[in-house]
Amino acid sequence: MTGLPLCFSELEAGYGGVSVLRKFRGTLRPGTLTALIGPNGSGKSTLLRTFAGLLPYKGSLTLGAGPEAREVSRIPRRELGRLVGMVPQQVRMTAPFTVYDAVALGRLPFQGTRAEDDRLILDAIARADLEHLLLRQVTRLSAGEAQRVLLATVLAQNPPVLLLDEPTSALDPGQTARVFALLRRLADSEKTVVAAVHDVNLAVAYADVFFALKRREDGISWISPAEAVEKLDGEVLERIYDTPFDSYVSGKGEKVWHVRIK
Numbered sequence: 326m327t328g329l330p331l332c333f334s335e336l337e338a339g340y341g342g343v344s345v346l347r348k349f350r351g352t353l354r355p356g357t358l359t360a361l362i363g364p365n366g367s368g369k370s371t372l373l374r375t376f377a378g379l380l381p382y383k384g385s386l387t388l389g390a391g392p393e394a395r396e397v398s399r400i401p402r403r404e405l406g407r408l409v410g411m412v413p414q415q416v417r418m419t420a421p422f423t424v425y426d427a428v429a430l431g432r433l434p435f436q437g438t439r440a441e442d443d444r445l446i447l448d449a450i451a452r453a454d455l456e457h458l459l460l461r462q463v464t465r466l467s468a469g470e471a472q473r474v475l476l477a478t479v480l481a482q483n484p485p486v487l488l489l490d491e492p493t494s495a496l497d498p499g500q501t502a503r504v505f506a507l508l509r510r511l512a513d514s515e516k517t518v519v520a521a522v523h524d525v526n527l528a529v530a531y532a533d534v535f536f537a538l539k540r541r542e543d544g545i546s547w548i549s550p551a552e553a554v555e556k557l558d559g560e561v562l563e564r565i566y567d568t569p570f571d572s573y574v575s576g577k578g579e580k581v582w583h584v585r586i587k
Contacts, residue, residue, distance in 0.1 A: 328355025328517035329408065329485040331376060332394065335384035338375040345371045346546055349384075351536065353519055355485070358512035360528035361521040362557075363538035363565055368546030369521040370414065372538070373488045376519065377411040378402075388486070406434035410479035411488040415472055415495055418463040424455055427463050427474050431481035449480035452507060454500070468495040476504065487511060489520040493527075505531045525570075526581045529557055537565045557582070 331353040339345040345368050353359055353376075361369045374380045378397045387394040388408060397405070410431070418427065428449055432442045450456055453473040458466065463474055472495045479487060489508070493501040501524075509531050512518045522528045528535060535557060538546050562570040562582060569585040 326485050327515040329389050330354050331388055331486055333386045336382055336386055337384055338380045338382040353517050355517045356512060356515045357533045358508055358531055359519045359534045360532035361536050362528055367538040367540050369538055370490050373490050377409055377488050378405050403434050408484055409486045410482040410484040412475050412479050412492050414490045418471060421462050421464055423460050423462060424458045424474055428477045428481050431478040445483060446481045449477040452480055453477035486517040491521050539565055
């Protein structure tokens with residue numbers, strides 16, 4: 326299933342009646358890998374949870390284009406589970422499921438045939454590099470392996486929109502590169518892919534568009550500029566993280582960014 330645009334305008338959301346996000350607006354487009362970047366506590370997870378329909382919100386948040394666009398808050402939960410998949414930050418899995426059974430949870434919103442479900446589950450396990458762990462209990466996995474199980478669960482879901490909250494925080498460099506290459510392929514196949522990312526250089530290497538979040542003095546997060554940043558440079562990064570960055574050119578001629586060492 327190809328992607329669907331996710332459009333938001335005057336979007337506000339938060340916790341306990343306190344807005345963390347205020348007056349956000351923008352569009353997440355199919356065929357695009359969007360990176361959410363910004364310091365800890367800037368609202369990246371809150372924004373992803375809002376996109377996924379997990380938090381109440383004010384303003385407009387629609388899925389789809391033109392006359393077929395629908396307000397996310399009005400889409401039934403089971404149907405929304407077929408349209409939007411989310412990989413949260415690390416979740417401790419305590420039930421003694423096997424990797425296969427855990428990934429199979431991604432098929433719950435659907436009513437497909439057993440053969441179709443099995444094909445999608447095994448394909449997701451292969452793409453997450455978990456084939457050698459197929460029958461291992463998830464409670465016996467390392468943090469990085471468990472994180473890849475969460476990713477595989479959403480891959481089995483095969484939704485038009487994929488939301489990922491720091492999907493490589495527990496992975497080694499090799500696995501991290503493979504996951505981001507996979508996200509790039511998903512975007513290239515016309516999925517709508519959004520990932521919260523702490524590694525600026527990963528964002529530069531793989532993402533098309535950046536939403537930069539930061540907390541203001543009144544405690545409200547904001548996107549700078551109003552919609553999106555198409556290119557990151559030292560000035561933008563310093564404004565986001567309140568610290569200077571220097572650029573270097575790798576042996577392959579690629580520009581990379583590092584926090585300036587004093």
